[in-house]
Amino acid sequence: MARRITTIGFDADDTLWHNERFFRVTQDRFAELLMDHTPDDMGPEELDRKLLDAEKRNLGTYGYGVKGFTLSMIETAIDLTEGRVPASVIKELLEAGQMMLSFPIELLPHARTAVEAAAQDYRVVLITKGDLLDQERKLAQSGLGELFDAVEVVSEKTPEVYTEIFARHGDGVARAVMAGNSMRSDVVPVVEAGGHGVYVPHGLVWEVEHAEPPVDSPRYHEIEDLSALPDLIAQLG
Numbered sequence: 001m002a003r004r005i006t007t008i009g010f011d012a013d014d015t016l017w018h019n020e021r022f023f024r025v026t027q028d029r030f031a032e033l034l035m036d037h038t039p040d041d042m043g044p045e046e047l048d049r050k051l052l053d054a055e056k057r058n059l060g061t062y063g064y065g066v067k068g069f070t071l072s073m074i075e076t077a078i079d080l081t082e083g084r085v086p087a088s089v090i091k092e093l094l095e096a097g098q099m100m101l102s103f104p105i106e107l108l109p110h111a112r113t114a115v116e117a118a119a120q121d122y123r124v125v126l127i128t129k130g131d132l133l134d135q136e137r138k139l140a141q142s143g144l145g146e147l148f149d150a151v152e153v154v155s156e157k158t159p160e161v162y163t164e165i166f167a168r169h170g171d172g173v174a175r176a177v178m179a180g181n182s183m184r185s186d187v188v189p190v191v192e193a194g195g196h197g198v199y200v201p202h203g204l205v206w207e208v209e210h211a212e213p214p215v216d217s218p219r220y221h222e223i224e225d226l227s228a229l230p231d232l233i234a235q236l237g
Contacts, residue, residue, distance in 0.1 A: 004175060004236065004237030005122065005175055005176070005177055005196070005233060005236050005237050006122060006123060006170055006171045006175045006176070007122060007123045007124075007125060007166055007169060007170030007171065007175065007176040007177070008118040008122045008123070008124050008125070008176070008177050008178075008179070008233065009124075009125045009126075009127045009162075009165070009166070009176060009177065009178040009179065009190075010114075010115060010118075010124065010125070010126055010127070010148075010178075010179055010180070011127065011128060011178075011179065011180030011181060011182065011185070011186045012126055012128035012130075012135065012138065012139070013128065013130065013138075014108070014181045014182075014202040014204065014205070015108070015111075015179065015180045015181045015186070015200055015202070015226075016107060016108060016111040016115070016142065016144065017105050017106060017107050017108060017111065017138065017142055018105075018106045018108065019138075020202070020204035020205065020206060021204055022100050022103050023069060023100070023206070024204060026069075026073075026096050026097070026099075026100055027048065027051065028044075029092075029096050030047070030051065030073050030076075030077075030093065030096070031044040031047045031048070033077075033089050033092055033093065034047055034077055034080065034081075034085075034089070037077075037080075037081045037084065037085055037086070037089065038080050038081065042080070047076075047080070050076050050079070050080060051072060051073060051076045052207060052208075054072040054073075054075050054076045054079075055068070055069065055072045055208070056208060058071065058072050058075070059208075063129075063130075063131070063155055064129040064130045064131075064155075065129075065130035065131035065134055065135075066097055066100045066101055066130075066131060066134055067097070067131050067134075068131075069097065069100075070093065070094065070096070070097030070100075073093050073096075073097070074090055074093055074094070077089060077090065077093060101134055101137070104141065105138050105141040105142050107142060107143075107144075108202075108225075108226070109225060109226070109227070110225055110226040110227040110229075111144070111226055112143075112144065113226075113227070114179075114226035114227070114229045114230065115144055115147045115148075116147060117229075117230040118229070118230070118233065119147045119148075119149075122233070123149045123150075123169060123170055124147060124148050124149055125148060125149060125150045125151070125152060125165065125166075125169050125170070126139065126144075126148045126150070126151045126152065127152045127154065127157070127162075127165060127178065128151075128152070128153055128154070129153070129154060129155065129156065129157060129185065130153065132153050135153050136153075139151065149169065150168075150169045152165050152169075156185075157185040157186065157189055158189050159189045159190075159192045159193035160193075161189070162176075162178065162189055162190050162193045162195060163193045163194075166195065173190070173193045173194050173195040174194045174195060175195075176190075176195045176196065177195065177196040177197075177198060177233060177236065178190040178195060178196070178197055178198065179198040179200055179226070179229055180198070180199075180200060181199070181200050181201065181202035181205065181209075182205065182209040183199060183209065183210065183211040183212070183213055184208070184209045184210060184211035185209055186199070187199045187211075187213065187214070187220065188211050188212075188213075188214055190219075191214045191217050191219050191220050192214075194219070195219065196219045196220075196221060196236060197214070197219065197220055197221065198221045198222070198223060198229065198232065199213065199220070199221070199222040199223070200222075200223055200225060200226060200229075201222070201224070
């Protein structure tokens with residue numbers, strides 16, 4: 001009997017390996033560097049909000065990833081100090097961003113076994129956002145690269161993008177499963193396109209990636225971690 005599911009998609013950052021925690025560490029450093037150059041009544045929470053506003057505003061220009069984050073930190077520093085931020089602080093922000101591009105990759109629990117299990121019987125595709133060079137670096141360091149039949153680094157994850165990817169690398173989105181930690185990017189658009197979206201919670205989620213789960217759809221699924229993915233896929237067919 002032909003399988004109903006033939007293709008499995010995996011998100012990368014904070015689904016297969018740690019990522020958001022490096023942004024949080026760097027954001028804390030950003031607040032430390034700016035504290036002496038901003039008004040006394042401006043605390044870390046307001047700095048975080050200003051930086052988030054800049055990130056959202058710049059997504060259409062810089063896209064996702066470390067480089068856009070670093071440029072948004074610099075822009076926020078300049079705006080909040082009305083151009084008075086010392087060059088030494090800008091230099092440290094640049095160095096903090098560069099350091100993020102060299103952090104070692106640490107796989108999340110069950111990531112390798114989940115991808116290996118899927119690769120035995122299905123086509124597997126890595127679908128991720130972010131800077132191309134950085135994502136290629138992380139995939140190479142992860143040791144998972146050879147398990148994927150295809151890798152797609154996209155500027156945004158929309159129903160149309162998933163429809164096109166699963167048509168090109170599989171038998172259509174209706175016969176595909178996408179697993180990831182972002183409700184907004186990995187789950188909701190896949191379900192809207194007619195595929196199966198599997199939410200794999202992660203303790204740290206960037207605010208931009210929050211969305212309401214499509215709980216009324218039979219194609220929405222949630223698992224505790226990737227160890228449960230093989231059984232779920234088997235149940236789906």
